[in-house]
Amino acid sequence: MPVQEFEAFREAVLKIGEVEKATSDSQDITEEFADLEQHIKNKLAEEEGLRKFLEKTTDKMESFLAVRRELNQLRDEIDRQQGKQKRQADLSEMSAINLFVRERQRYVPEKGPDPAETPTFAMRIRRAFTGSLDALAELGQGLAVAVVALAPWLPLLLAAAAACWFVRRRRLANPARSSVGTQPKAG
Numbered sequence: 001m002p003v004q005e006f007e008a009f010r011e012a013v014l015k016i017g018e019v020e021k022a023t024s025d026s027q028d029i030t031e032e033f034a035d036l037e038q039h040i041k042n043k044l045a046e047e048e049g050l051r052k053f054l055e056k057t058t059d060k061m062e063s064f065l066a067v068r069r070e071l072n073q074l075r076d077e078i079d080r081q082q083g084k085q086k087r088q089a090d091l092s093e094m095s096a097i098n099l100f101v102r103e104r105q106r107y108v109p110e111k112g113p114d115p116a117e118t119p120t121f122a123m124r125i126r127r128a129f130t131g132s133l134d135a136l137a138e139l140g141q142g143l144a145v146a147v148v149a150l151a152p153w154l155p156l157l158l159a160a161a162a163a164c165w166f167v168r169r170r171r172l173a174n175p176a177r178s179s180v181g182t183q184p185k186a187g
């Protein structure tokens with residue numbers, strides 16, 4: 001994004017939702033750019049010197065080939081540095097933006113503008129039926145979650161119920177034994 005549009009874009013994005021963290025970072029590459037520019041000038045001067053030397057020394061093929069190899073290596077290095085300089089120039093004109101968005105769970109947007117048309121009877125029926133189905137599904141899910149939550153307690157509850165049932169059955173089967181201490185003695 002162009003640097004001059006960065007701040008307006010940033011402000012617009014911050015208004016979209018709930019901001020958890022907003023940071024802005026910049027990197028000054030002026031010194032690195034100037035160093036690279038000077039390095040390229042020096043390499044270009046060195047290249048020019050080698051070219052002149054190459055024109056003068058045509059007597060030995062070995063020295064000609066050696067200078068030619070050195071000149072090719074130098075040209076490759078100059079091309080790489082000029083490419084890096086172009087990337088830096090492009091980066092200094094543009095802003096890079098990293099935007100991390102997290103959807104808020106169970107988000108209910110604010111009521112928007114009123115619809116252009118009023119809902120018809122059929123639309124209202126459909127919404128009521130859909131709402132009822134959604135409520136039924138939510139109830140079913142809630143019951144399923146409750147059953148799953150009770151599952152670890154089930155053995156303990158069954159053991160307690162069995163113990164109560166066993167004690168009650170013994171008392172009902174043998175009523176004389178349970179009332180022995182409460183009746184007065186005849187005598």
